[in-house]
Amino acid sequence: GQNIDQPTEMTATEGAIVQINCTYQTSGFNGLFWYQQHAGEAPTFLSYNVLDGLEEKGRFSSFLSRSKGYSYLLLKELQMKDSASYLCAFMDSNYQLIWGAGTKLIIKP
Amino acid sequence: GAVVSQHPSWVICKSGTSVKIECRSLDFQATTMFWYRQFPKQSLMLMATSNEGSKATYEQGVEKDKFLINHASLTLSTLTVTSAHPEDSSFYICSASVWDSHTEAFFGQGTRLTVV
Numbered sequence: 001g002q003n004i005d006q007p008t009e010m011t012a013t014e015g016a017i018v019q020i021n022c023t024y025q026t027s028g029f030n031g032l033f034w035y036q037q038h039a040g041e042a043p044t045f046l047s048y049n050v051l052d053g054l055e056e057k058g059r060f061s062s063f064l065s066r067s068k069g070y071s072y073l074l075l076k077e078l079q080m081k082d083s084a085s086y087l088c089a090f091m092d093s094n095y096q097l098i099w100g101a102g103t104k105l106i107i108k109p
Numbered sequence: 110g111a112v113v114s115q116h117p118s119w120v121i122c123k124s125g126t127s128v129k130i131e132c133r134s135l136d137f138q139a140t141t142m143f144w145y146r147q148f149p150k151q152s153l154m155l156m157a158t159s160n161e162g163s164k165a166t167y168e169q170g171v172e173k174d175k176f177l178i179n180h181a182s183l184t185l186s187t188l189t190v191t192s193a194h195p196e197d198s199s200f201y202i203c204s205a206s207v208w209d210s211h212t213e214a215f216f217g218q219g220t221r222l223t224v225v
Contacts, residue, residue, distance in 0.1 A: 040200075040219075040221065041218065041219060042115075042202045042216040042217055042218050042219040043153070043202075043216055044216065045215070045216075087152065087153070089153075096155065097153075097155065099152035099153045099154075100152055101150070101151060101152045102150075102152060
């Protein structure tokens, strides 16, 4: 079967670093995505990993381990505007996106 | 990145009426568009995949006669919620892709539908 799991909510302090984990199970895999979604808005693309390793993009980095079915999104130098839900999703062998329920990130001053 | 425009952003309609939501790719030709529904605090649920000039492929459990999808051109897809009921109230989001996959898919702004 297929499933994907991420924490429901996390809290972090402005200026700090936070890591949001995502684990998944699937027989076919064509990459893992991270999206940011502010309340009432559509998701915006953050990253796409299809090979193992760390991809860095400014303050955001994403890591993938295919053998472990594990990914994380690392956010550095947190800003208040980073308060949002972060969705991970993997693409299965049929090129369909399977979405996690999202992690609500709360940033405190 | 590419721009996908979705209209309207929000709509309130009476139960029993129909509502049309438009999804346009503004600066690229989208061979494939995807329609999602998202309930509060839940993940995105794919409703259907539409390819230009052909019938949409609906996910299991989605009523094709209730959620009419038309993809008449490479830049426009529409979702019509027919005979809307309060349980259809949700956040509807489209995304567009230039390939028949979700890679490089760009999302519209979403439409908040409230049926009263």
